[in-house]
Amino acid sequence: MAAVEGVTRACPQCGSEAFDALPEYSLPPWQIGECGDCGFVFLRNPPEYKHLVSEFAGEKTRVARVERRKARSLFRICAIHARGVDGVKEFPDRYFTGALLRSFLKHEKQPKVLLEQCSRVLAPGGAVHVRVPNDGTLNRGMLGAKWCGFRYPDQVNYFTTKSFGTMAGDCGLKLRLLNPLRPPLDDHLNAVLQRRDERAAIA
Numbered sequence: 001m002a003a004v005e006g007v008t009r010a011c012p013q014c015g016s017e018a019f020d021a022l023p024e025y026s027l028p029p030w031q032i033g034e035c036g037d038c039g040f041v042f043l044r045n046p047p048e049y050k051h052l053v054s055e056f057a058g059e060k061t062r063v064a065r066v067e068r069r070k071a072r073s074l075f076r077i078c079a080i081h082a083r084g085v086d087g088v089k090e091f092p093d094r095y096f097t098g099a100l101l102r103s104f105l106k107h108e109k110q111p112k113v114l115l116e117q118c119s120r121v122l123a124p125g126g127a128v129h130v131r132v133p134n135d136g137t138l139n140r141g142m143l144g145a146k147w148c149g150f151r152y153p154d155q156v157n158y159f160t161t162k163s164f165g166t167m168a169g170d171c172g173l174k175l176r177l178l179n180p181l182r183p184p185l186d187d188h189l190n191a192v193l194q195r196r197d198e199r200a201a202i203a
């Protein structure tokens with residue numbers, strides 16, 4: 001498996017090379033850690049995209065995950081269809097009224113670049129619906145490496161309410177949580193993103 005490790009990446013939120021390893025959450029050779037500057041949690045050495053599609057798509061790694069978490073009873077299946085950033089760049093400004101990033105942003109090695117592009121292509125009044133793992137859930141603290149949110153190595157970003165809001169804000173987007181009352185008890189964050197300038201104009 002080590003042969004398909006990708007090159008190490010800088011923090012996808014702030015670009016810092018400072019990295020604090022979290023060995024209790026990592027499964028060698030995959031390195032999960034926290035940015036030393038902004039605290040964003042991410043997989044440092046994700047496989048190249050071609051390996052993500054051919055070898056680590058969710059349905060292909062499911063058996064290994066189930067073995068690792070004997071007590072787990074509910075499966076989630078997701079599919080990787082295309083390279084998000086390159087795909088969005090093909091469209092002109094203000095082109096889409098909506099975008100659905102359900103269980104997608106967690107796989108994107110350049111999540112901030114993708115959100116910047118989504119902000120660019122959103123038409124007036126448009127919105128992006130996003131569902132990502134919630135790294136701030138109490139479940140993660142209790143289960144450690146067995147937390148259902150850890151999937152090696154196809155899941156490469158781990159968001160909290162704070163880090164997700166920061167990244168969205170840096171991209172000109174305002175985050176509105178759809179599960180605002182129970183993020184500590186929810187393994188996912190569901191949210192709608194809208195351009196900040198439009199929300200200000202509406203207000």
Ligand SMILES: [Zn+2]
Pocket residue numbers: 011012013014015016035036037038039040
């Ligand atoms: Zn950072």
